[in-house]
Amino acid sequence: MTIRIVHYINQFFAGIGGEEKADHKPEVREGVVGPGIAFQQAFGEEAEIVATVICGDTYFNENMAAATDEVISMMEKYKPDLVICGPAFNAGRYGIACGAVAEAVVDRLGVPVVSGMYPENPGVDMYKKSAYIIETSNSAAGMRKAVPPMARLALKLARGEKIGSPEEEGYIPRGIRQNEFAAERGSKRAVEMLVKKLKGEQYVTEYPMPVFDRVAPGPAVKDIKKAKIALVSSGGPVPKGNPDRIESSSASKFGRYSLQGIDDLNPENSETAHGGYDPVYANEDLDRVLPVDVLKEMEKAGEIGSLHEYWYATVGNGTSVANARRFAAEIAKELNAAGVDAVILTST
Amino acid sequence: MVHMCTVVPISLTVGANRIVPTVAIPHPLGNPSLNREDEKKLRRKLVEKALNALQTEVSGQTVFE
Numbered sequence: 001m002t003i004r005i006v007h008y009i010n011q012f013f014a015g016i017g018g019e020e021k022a023d024h025k026p027e028v029r030e031g032v033v034g035p036g037i038a039f040q041q042a043f044g045e046e047a048e049i050v051a052t053v054i055c056g057d058t059y060f061n062e063n064m065a066a067a068t069d070e071v072i073s074m075m076e077k078y079k080p081d082l083v084i085c086g087p088a089f090n091a092g093r094y095g096i097a098c099g100a101v102a103e104a105v106v107d108r109l110g111v112p113v114v115s116g117m118y119p120e121n122p123g124v125d126m127y128k129k130s131a132y133i134i135e136t137s138n139s140a141a142g143m144r145k146a147v148p149p150m151a152r153l154a155l156k157l158a159r160g161e162k163i164g165s166p167e168e169e170g171y172i173p174r175g176i177r178q179n180e181f182a183a184e185r186g187s188k189r190a191v192e193m194l195v196k197k198l199k200g201e202q203y204v205t206e207y208p209m210p211v212f213d214r215v216a217p218g219p220a221v222k223d224i225k226k227a228k229i230a231l232v233s234s235g236g237p238v239p240k241g242n243p244d245r246i247e248s249s250s251a252s253k254f255g256r257y258s259l260q261g262i263d264d265l266n267p268e269n270s271e272t273a274h275g276g277y278d279p280v281y282a283n284e285d286l287d288r289v290l291p292v293d294v295l296k297e298m299e300k301a302g303e304i305g306s307l308h309e310y311w312y313a314t315v316g317n318g319t320s321v322a323n324a325r326r327f328a329a330e331i332a333k334e335l336n337a338a339g340v341d342a343v344i345l346t347s348t
Numbered sequence: 349m350v351h352m353c354t355v356v357p358i359s360l361t362v363g364a365n366r367i368v369p370t371v372a373i374p375h376p377l378g379n380p381s382l383n384r385e386d387e388k389k390l391r392r393k394l395v396e397k398a399l400n401a402l403q404t405e406v407s408g409q410t411v412f413e
Contacts, residue, residue: 288378
């Protein structure tokens with residue numbers, strides 16, 4: 001019997017449009033759409049993509065509970081044996097949508113899901129426990145490489161076959177431990193590992209420790225009327241013309257911009273450099289991303305001590321974690337040196 | 349630091365400790381469907397919420413609804 005598959009994709013991969021169409025509401029189409037063609041080829045006769053559910057990334061992320069319900073009820077009608085989500089590569093909102101759909105499919109429809117993402121996609125950490133997420137490259141250029149392992153794992157899951165380790169199948173480790181028989185007992189393996197470690201040789205741990213990137217909360221600001229507040233944003237707010245040419249995606253730098261003489265952001269003095277959301281509203285009035293007008297008023301009225309003279313901006317769109325960490329360290333150093341007491345960080 | 353953003357689950361995943369949910373992804377601190385005056389009032393409310401969050405002691409990740 002042919003395996004029935006339903007595919008979830010976003011508005012971009014459906015060919016509906018880019019960020020200007022990211023508020024597209026869920027819709028279902030019979031058969032394959034966009035990347036589904038490549039999956040269908042990989043499945044051959046064994047499986048059929050019976051329907052494709054499409055939803056805009058912004059709509060999904062802004063209405064997560066309702067969008068999930070809508071998507072699941074559309075999928076349910078097609079009685080899938082398996083669901084494929086994405087792949088989402090390094091698109092953050094798409095990854096979260098794929099992950100949320102995957103989790104709901106497993107919970108409510110009780111069928112397996114395969115997705116695909118770049119390891120730094122925020123959808124990975126949030127949903128790797130719920131679904132098999134094949135590791136992909138960071139852009140859609142990696143589609144041809146992403147499809148074969150996703151299709152292979154999908155068929156295995158749908159047939160109810162045993163799934164191998166993350167290394168064998170190409171999925172991102174889910175943090176699920178499974179019992180298996182080893183040739184040697186644990187104490188012997190542990191001692192051998194220790195000896196290798198002491199000798200400085202390569203060894204493979206059997207239980208990698210999770211890495212939690214957490215910081216202790218800063219103390220509360222005692223007197224906001226005396227505090228110097230700084231604005232930082234990953235939404236790409238820059239002076240008109242983007243003088244530092246901060247990239248619209250995968251930013252390699254951040255900018256520092258003076259607020260001297262500026263009481264209000266407007267289309268004459270500012271714009272967004274961000275390529276990952278519809279820029280129309282930000283370009284009309286950048287206070288919608290960076291609340292300069294309100295904070296300047298508060299500064300004048302004495303509601304805050306002062307607004308730091310500079311704002312810091314980068315574009316958080318597929319930006320690597322390594323770059324983001326570096327930006328943060330440099331920005332924090334400058335803010336500390338300038339005697340800033342607290343930061344308002346805005347994100348789009 | 350206070351993080352003002354619309355997709356709170358991302359903020360929680362990346363480890364922000366003070367989080368203020370905002371309006372929408374392309375306009376976190378505004379709403380183009382309101383008139384200018386009401387939109388600014390909305391923005392002021394959100395900023396006040398952020399300042400309040402900064403003045404609140406927290407022991408772990410906290411969302412200021």
